[in-house]
Amino acid sequence: MSSDFYTSSILPFAAIIIKICRAYTNTQEDFEDYYQEVCLQIWKSRDNFREQSEWSTWIYRLSLNVCLTLLKKKKNNSKHFVSDALPEEAIEDSHAFEDESLNQLYDAIRQLSEVDRGVILLYLEEKSYHEIANIMGTNPNNIGVRIKRIKERLKKILNRKEN
DSSP: OOHHHIIIIIGGGHHHHHHHHHHTOSSHHHHHHHHHHHHHHHHHTGGGOOSSSOHHHHHHHHHHHHHHHHHHHHHHHSSSOOOSSOOHHHHHTTOOOSOHHHHHHHHHHHTSOHHHHHHHHHHHTTOOHHHHHHHHTSOHHHHHHHHHHHHHHHHHHHHHHHO
16 A cells, blocks of 8 residues: 555545444454554555545445454354443453543444444434435435434443443
8 A cells, every 4th residue: 555545545534444443343453453454445445436425435434344344254253142232341441542431432332233333423423314324325214213213222321331
């Protein structure tokens, strides 16, 4: 990967990639692997970008797809059942931010289903329902209802942690 491509086409969107990778990983090592793989896949598939959407939209979609694929591979390679809800000890090791409330939010997001994690991350990035639907490959009419339900689940998760 050339440093010019990384500097001009990936680095400006690193925050997007970091947020998505952070939501799908529990350890710093996994995070670094996911981030590296996303960057590699962006570079490898750069010629597939057809400019039918914004570059940032394409980065979101590709980052989500790579993380979901890596998560699926990890689950398939594990010898035991892994649910979307993370064990408490895995969550405690995942504190990567200085801001404790941000850590708590990411801990709660990690307890959502894989698809819901992507939806709420895009919502938190203030993407429109139409943009979220485009990135997630779904219908915009369902996004509003889904976001409402996700918020309710996050609220319950966060309230449990406070008690």
